[in-house]
Amino acid sequence: MSSDSFGRAEGLSVPSRRRFVQGLAVGGAVATLGLWPRSSWAVKAEGLPNVLSGTEFDLTIGETPMNFTGATRPAITVNGSIPAPLLRWREGTTVNLRVRNALPPGSIHGDQTSIHWHGILLPANMDGVPGLSFNGINRGETYHYRFNVVQGGTYWYHSHSGFQEQAGLYGPLVIEPLEPEPFAYDRDYVVMLSDWTDLDPKRLFARLKKRSDFDNFSKQTVGDFFDDVKQHGLAATVEDRKMWGRMRMTPTDLSDVNGNTYTFLMNGTTSLGNWTGLFRSGEKVRLRFINGSAMTYFDVRIPGLKMTVVAADGQYVRPVTVDEFRIATAETFDVIVEPTGQDAFTIFAQDSGRTGYISGTLAVREGLRAPVPDVDPKPLLTMDDMGHGGMGGGGHDMSSMSHGAMAGGAMAGMDHSGHDMSSMAAGTAAGGSMAGMDHGAGGMQEHPATETGNPLVDMQTMAPVPRLDDPGIGLRDNGRRVLTYGDLRSTFPDPDGRAPGRTVELHLTGHMERFAWSFDGVKFADAEPLRLKYGERMRVVLVNDTMMSHPIHLHGMWSDLEDESGNFMVRKHTIDMPPGTKRAFRVRADALGRWAFHCHLLYHMEAGMFREVRVEE
Numbered sequence: 001m002s003s004d005s006f007g008r009a010e011g012l013s014v015p016s017r018r019r020f021v022q023g024l025a026v027g028g029a030v031a032t033l034g035l036w037p038r039s040s041w042a043v044k045a046e047g048l049p050n051v052l053s054g055t056e057f058d059l060t061i062g063e064t065p066m067n068f069t070g071a072t073r074p075a076i077t078v079n080g081s082i083p084a085p086l087l088r089w090r091e092g093t094t095v096n097l098r099v100r101n102a103l104p105p106g107s108i109h110g111d112q113t114s115i116h117w118h119g120i121l122l123p124a125n126m127d128g129v130p131g132l133s134f135n136g137i138n139r140g141e142t143y144h145y146r147f148n149v150v151q152g153g154t155y156w157y158h159s160h161s162g163f164q165e166q167a168g169l170y171g172p173l174v175i176e177p178l179e180p181e182p183f184a185y186d187r188d189y190v191v192m193l194s195d196w197t198d199l200d201p202k203r204l205f206a207r208l209k210k211r212s213d214f215d216n217f218s219k220q221t222v223g224d225f226f227d228d229v230k231q232h233g234l235a236a237t238v239e240d241r242k243m244w245g246r247m248r249m250t251p252t253d254l255s256d257v258n259g260n261t262y263t264f265l266m267n268g269t270t271s272l273g274n275w276t277g278l279f280r281s282g283e284k285v286r287l288r289f290i291n292g293s294a295m296t297y298f299d300v301r302i303p304g305l306k307m308t309v310v311a312a313d314g315q316y317v318r319p320v321t322v323d324e325f326r327i328a329t330a331e332t333f334d335v336i337v338e339p340t341g342q343d344a345f346t347i348f349a350q351d352s353g354r355t356g357y358i359s360g361t362l363a364v365r366e367g368l369r370a371p372v373p374d375v376d377p378k379p380l381l382t383m384d385d386m387g388h389g390g391m392g393g394g395g396h397d398m399s400s401m402s403h404g405a406m407a408g409g410a411m412a413g414m415d416h417s418g419h420d421m422s423s424m425a426a427g428t429a430a431g432g433s434m435a436g437m438d439h440g441a442g443g444m445q446e447h448p449a450t451e452t453g454n455p456l457v458d459m460q461t462m463a464p465v466p467r468l469d470d471p472g473i474g475l476r477d478n479g480r481r482v483l484t485y486g487d488l489r490s491t492f493p494d495p496d497g498r499a500p501g502r503t504v505e506l507h508l509t510g511h512m513e514r515f516a517w518s519f520d521g522v523k524f525a526d527a528e529p530l531r532l533k534y535g536e537r538m539r540v541v542l543v544n545d546t547m548m549s550h551p552i553h554l555h556g557m558w559s560d561l562e563d564e565s566g567n568f569m570v571r572k573h574t575i576d577m578p579p580g581t582k583r584a585f586r587v588r589a590d591a592l593g594r595w596a597f598h599c600h601l602l603y604h605m606e607a608g609m610f611r612e613v614r615v616e617e
């Protein structure tokens with residue numbers, strides 16, 4: 001990040017780059033399909049070309065030329081397609097999945113591969129994480145996955161090797177439950193969202209390491225500066241700009257990689273390709289949304305239709321009807337819609353940074369389209385978004401960030417280069433927020449000692465809160481009813497029932513400029529495993545000390561999210577952690593072995609926001 005957040009006239013090349021990445025091609029395999037085994041039993045139309053069902057599966061991982069942007073690039077595929085085939089399993093069966101590595105010698109995607117079954121309960125050696133579950137699948141080898149299917153719902157699967165997930169190795173997974181579902185529908189479609197880049201993902205990662213703000217060129221301009229001066233005065237504006245500079249960010253940084261690099265896909269096609277799900281007026285249509293992207297949060301809506309959310313991360317929730325929802329990377333939401341009165345509706349998914357979108361259509365016949373909305377205005381991050389607001393007995397709302405006082409106060413806790421508390425308190429700027437903390441209610445968030453003076457940690461949150469009822473940055477007060485985590489309630493009580501026997505707190509940490517990401521300031525390579533006792537019920541508290549959102553995923557066991565008072569709320573496999581939040585979930589350590597626990601943003605995981613969880617007798 002630049003230490004100077006204004007006066008930079010970047011972005012002159014944006015329009016051409018933008019057009020390029022939004023997708024010039026419909027997308028899909030350049031080579032022919034059709035060599036692969038198809039479904040063994042009849043299924044309803046899912047709107048995907050490759051559907052495999054039953055208990056026996058042969059999956060071949062290879063390289064396939066793909067064209068989404070006008071350029072042909074070597075993607076990594078399963079049975080020749082992106083996404084990988086939709087797998088349909090049945091709860092109560094045993095599945096056999098023979099996964100063969102047919103990557104050509106010299107592939108840019110490496111020599112080894114793997115498949116991880118995301119959100120699926122299974123033995124540790126079937127989980128597909130090289131180095132923890134098994135040794136990976138080498139070129140020419142086949143790994144036989146075999147396990148009992150003990151759950152139903154919407155999930156997905158993806159590679160856990162290097163950057164293969166970014167390059168195309170992800171696919172939807174639908175498990176028919178044993179018990180009848182608590183809702184009815186006439187049609188059933190998977191809507192898998194993802195992000196594609198023509199870049200070799202290894203090079204994209206190298207670019208992030210070298211210049212983490214590459215995709216964030218919409219920095220505030222000199223013009224914005226003078227507007228701010230007019231509105232807030234010179235001193236306040238300069239202070240505000242200095243503050244952002246010291247945090248090595250600009251108020252518009254919401255994602256590390258975005259639509260300036262990515263072409264977004266729906267079921268493996270670009271907006272030009274217009275993935276279409278057919279309906280007849282009055283029918284109930286189930287849409288299984290899966291965020292299979294590497295780095296993208298999507299905000300999803302279908303203008304003209306209400307969506308009733310009936311499942312989250314594969315597990316039933318009490319139905320809640322909304323206009324829009326944010327889906328973090330790796331999450332799934334099942335919704336039911338009842339299209340009527342129009343021949344076509346647009347399924348619209350814009351990225352949370354407002355740099356692009358992917359759209360598809362629900363229509364009464366192929367070839368129809370409805371209007372596609374504009375991408376919403378780019379939201380600005382505020383101090384409040386980072387858990388620095390609301391401390392001094394209120395009054396530190398969004399607007400307060402434009403004032404020098406708040407800016408100075410909040411900075412103290414973040415900057416390790418000499419702006420410590422004492423120097424802060426001396427300044428007139430200290431104002432409300434410091435006073436509120438020192439003498440105030442509840443005290444300040446404590447931080448692990450490993451964060452102190454750590455060059456991998458560039459900030460800490462001072463007053464994090466669960467924020468379960470917050471729709472999220474860019475979705476507040478937009479005139480639409482937006483789903484929040486607070487809306488999600490499992491249809492069942494806490495399946496374990498025991499109070500947690502102990503609590504482990506972990507902080508999500510990072511350094512923006514270095515593109516360093518970790519837990520508690522310790523990268524995976526240097527970290528000890530987190531040890532759980534077999535059978536115990538424990539609580540994990542997460543504190544986000546960064547200015548990015550992180551979708552945190554524990555393998556092999558459920559993450560049972562708690563509400564503000566510590567009550568069981570909803571069962572998930574991926575817990576979204578917006579900036580400045582502190583959220584808690586319960587884990588039942590009922591799966592022996594070594595499991596991955598990590599941020600599901602691919603490049604954050606690779607940079608070190610990853611821990612081994614070891615469940616031992």
Ligand SMILES: [Cu+2]
Pocket residue numbers: 517549550551599600601604605609
């Ligand atoms: Cu992350």
